[in-house]
Structure formats: C-alpha cells, structure tokens
Amino acid sequence: MPVNFSAIDLARFQFAFTVSFHIIFPALSIGLASFLAVLEGAWLKTKNPIYKDMFMFWSKVFAVGFGMGVVSGVVMSYQFGTNWGGFSNYAGPVTGPLLAYEVLTAFFLEAGFLGVMLFGWHRVGPKAHFGATLMVAIGTLISTFWILASNSWMQTPQGYAIVGGKIVPQDWFKIVFNPSFPYRLGHMAMAAFIAGAFVVAATGAWHLLKGRRDPAIRKSLSMALWILLILTPIQAFVGDAHGLNTRKYQPAKIAAIEGIWDTEQGAALNLFGIPDMDAEITKYRISVPHLGSLILTHEWNGEIRGLKSFPKADRPNSTLIFWTFRVMAGLGMLMILMSLVGLALRKGGKLYESRWFQRWVLFMGPAGFVALLAGWITTEAGRQPWVVYGVMRTVDAASPNSAQAVGISLMIFMIVYFLVFGTGIYYILKLIRTGPAFPETPDERKSHQWGDDGHGDPAQTARRPLSGSSESIESH
Structure with a gap:
C-alpha cells in the first residue's frame, strides 16, 4: 500500500x-x-x-x-x-x-x-x-x-x-x-566534549589492539578516559536538572517521553513499553513503581501529568521519543560504567593490557554521537506540534511548496x-x-x-x- x-x-x-x-x-x-x-x-x-x-x-x-x-x-x-x-x-x-x-x-x-x-x-x-x-x-x-x-x-x-x-x-x-537555555547549553556543550573524548579514546584503543604501544597512543587513551570519568557523571546531573525544567515548561513532552497517559501520583518508571498513540496506552510495560516520580519530581509521590490531560492535537509522538530518550539515557549509563571500569583497570595497572576493555572502548567510539542524535530527536520531536512552543504550530511555519x-x-x-x-x-x-x-x-x-x-x-x-x-x- x-x-x-x-x-x-x-x-x-x-x-x-x-x-x-x-x-x-x-x-x-x-x-x-x-x-x-x-x-x-x-x-x-x-x-x-x-x-x-x-x-x-x-x-x-x-x-x-x-x-x-x-x-x-x-x-x-x-x-x-x-x-x-x-x-x-x-x-x-x-x-x-x-x-x-x-x-x-x-x-x-x-x-x-x-x-x-x-x-x-x-x-x-x-x-x-x-x-x-x-x-x-x-x-x-x-x-x-x-x-x-x-x-x-x-x-x-x-x-x-x-x-x-x-x-x-x-x-x-x-x-x-x-528558562531552558542554561540547562540545554550545558547539556549540549558537555555532549560535544564527551563525543570528542570517545573518538579520541576509541582511536587509542584501536591502535593498542593493533599492537602500537608508543606514548602518544597510550596518552590519547589515558587523557580521554580521564575526561569521560569527570564529564559523564556531571552530564547525568545536568540532564536531571534539564528534566525538571522540561517538566515545568513542557509537561506534554515529559509525559510522552515516559509513556504516561493518565495523571499519576507516585508514577512508575516505564523501563520498557510501546506507546500506542491511537489506543492511548503503553503496551507491554515493564515498570518500577514510584521511580518515575522520584526521578522527575524528586518526590516519592510526586504528580506527573499524563498525555490524556492534553488535547490530541497538542501531543508529541510518544512512540518515537519514548525510545530515543532511552537510547540516550541508556548510553549515558553505559558511558559512566565504562569510565569507572577504566579507572579500576588504571589503578590495577592493566589499562593498556586489557584487550577486552579496549574492544569495549572501540565499540563505544560512536556512542557520543548516537546519544547526541537521540537526545536531539527527543528534544525536537517532543516539542511538536509546535515550532515555537505554545506560540506557532509547525503546520503554520511551512512554505507553500x-x-x-x-x-x-x-x-x-x-x-x-x-x-x-x-x-x-x-x-x-x-x-x-x-x-x-x-x-x-x-x-x-x-x-x-x-x-x-x-x-x-x-x-x-x-x-x-x-x-x-x-x-x-x-x-x-
């Protein structure tokens, strides 16, 4: 068809x-x-x-x-x-x-x-x-x-x-x-630093796996991992502050990201699910009770507005941004874990000899860009159907082509x-x-x-x- x-x-x-x-x-x-x-x-x-x-x-x-x-x-x-x-x-x-x-x-x-x-x-x-x-x-x-x-x-x-x-x-x-500028500026700048650091780290890992052991290669991996160890946890805190800001000014985006349809107090965090925009439900949910409210409001029984509280014409596409957000967040947690493992190997004197870790670093080379793109899609698709939020709709912004x-x-x-x-x-x-x-x-x-x-x-x-x-x- x-x-x-x-x-x-x-x-x-x-x-x-x-x-x-x-x-x-x-x-x-x-x-x-x-x-x-x-x-x-x-x-x-x-x-x-x-x-x-x-x-x-x-x-x-x-x-x-x-x-x-x-x-x-x-x-x-x-x-x-x-x-x-x-x-x-x-x-x-x-x-x-x-x-x-x-x-x-x-x-x-x-x-x-x-x-x-x-x-x-x-x-x-x-x-x-x-x-x-x-x-x-x-x-x-x-x-x-x-x-x-x-x-x-x-x-x-x-x-x-x-x-x-x-x-x-x-x-x-x-x-x-x-209102959203300080959070988005910090989040984007650190995302760029992290993406660049992963490229440097993956380059060092690639050459170590190929047998190069000269100081420039070792230093590339070492410096990049120090940068990631510092920035990835900070990025998580900035992202959390950004989420609180988004809940205040764009509550429909938060509801779509979390796949929440009914306004809830003590909302669960949906780890997995497939939001259905027509049926107004999230299918195959795997949830953790109260964790959604704890993360999004910093309160055990904090209230999260559901998508049903917004007119259908004003709802973002939850099916899309539910998963793009989880790609970004999941990669972020994996980045933090990799940085901590790298620190442990460094302390044990095995950073440059551990081939399994070097393969992991090489595999994570594009992760910064993938997370950045997933976050950008979440931000921009989550703003829809507005091109200027609450002021101008996207349908009114197009040229008559x-x-x-x-x-x-x-x-x-x-x-x-x-x-x-x-x-x-x-x-x-x-x-x-x-x-x-x-x-x-x-x-x-x-x-x-x-x-x-x-x-x-x-x-x-x-x-x-x-x-x-x-x-x-x-x-x-």
Missing part, C-alpha cells in the same frame, strides 16, 4: 536529515577544539613532545570536521527560506538576529584564528600560537551559546510581543536567557550528502586509522615538530581548513 507524504512531512524530514548530518561535525569540532587547547597548553608547560605529536594529529581531524561543519551549516540555513518561509516571516525578528550574532561573534573569531592555529607554527611565536588555539576553542563555545539560545527560545519563548501578526522582540536578555518539489529536493540532498559528507567521514576515519606520528630519531622528531608534515611550512600558503591535513584520501 503506497504511503503519501505531505509537503510538510517531507520538509520536516529534510530538515531532520540535514541537521542530523550537520550536528555531527560541530560536535566533533567543539570537543576537539578544547582538547587541542589542552594539548598545546600541556606542551608549552612541560615541553613534552608527546603533546605536540598529539596536537599535530588531532588538528588534522579537527580541520576536516570544521570544514564539513561549515558546508553543512550553510545548506541547513537555506531551508528557513525555501521550506519554512512562514516561520522566517513570523519569528524571524527574534531568530534572525540570534543567528547573525553567532556569525559575527563566533564564526569570524574561529575563521580568523583557524589559519594561525593550523599553519602558523613558523609565523608566530609559541605563546601567540597558543592564543590562536584558545580563540578557536572559545569561538566554538560562543557559537554553541548563540545556536542554543535561538533553539532554546523556540522551546521556552519569552521576552516578545506579537505585533502586526509577527513576533517582535521586547527584552533581549529574556529572549537569550530563556508542493510535496513533489520538496520530495525532489530531498532526494537530491540525500544523494549529495551521502557522497560529500560520506567522503568526509571516510577521510576522517582514514586519518584516525593512521594515528599520531611517533618519530623515532632526533632528526625525525625535529622535522616533525616544526612543520615538515605540512603544518606551518613556510612555502605553503593555506586557503581552506581542509589544507590542515596533507594526507591523500587514497593513502594508508
């Missing part, structure tokens, strides 16, 4: 598809930029060449990820005009300036110092170069600030008035620092994205497979440290971030 999709269904899927590709690269860039700053700072303080070796390697991966992120971000922004003209016309006075601030304060900062970071080893002094690396890292965080401010305002809007059929800003402080036109553009996007960004991901994996260089002799180390690998070569004039990696995609 053929399935007929409307223009708005296809437009939503197109935006979800392009954003899903896009979010991977900025998350990698945010995580690696701060990691690079730590590596260069450690090298400046200790003069240990291992940190420089690691910086040289991970700056190549960062350069490719940054370039991919810029391209995919430009494409994503075009859709506001092509597929979501109603949203741009209605909410543009708020979202437009916020995105412009991101370009003016963050992207220009990143782009301005990126060339110095990647190619400035011979052109500026060590401290100036470290300053450039810090500016790139700070730029990625400022970019996160403005993007999350815009998206969080769509989740919990305030500081506006509706004048002449459009949203008009009234208080920019309230717009930027809306035909399903055929949107479908054709969607197919083109899918083909081009898998070719272009699939190649970019393939190249990053090629770089990771190579790993950090480990010069054996003093002459080799001198050559490597001062730019003969393409970083900072005085004869080279770089014009794009991808020049940060000199390896051929067909090599190795």
